[in-house]
Amino acid sequence: METNLVIEGLKFMILGMGTVFVFLIVMIVCMNIMSSVINKFFPEPQPGAGASGTGAQSDKKKIVAAITAAIAHHRQG
Secondary structure, three states, X not given: OOOOHHHHHHHHHHHHHHHHHHHHHXXXXXXXXXXXXXXXXXXXXXXXXXXXXXXXXXXXXXXXXXXXXXXXXXXXX
């Protein structure tokens, strides 16, 4: 009984690559399901308008002032 090693190698290659391909497909499906569940129960906050907008502008002005003061202090010393 003679076995062709090339055919056996091709069988193992197809089996291994098929296993990896199936695993990757399952992983992508699971990640998509997980993403949809997380987005359903923990949605990203939408940028608000009105009072929260003025608070954000005030915070940005404070940050710019702090950075400007830090640069001025660094240049002096």
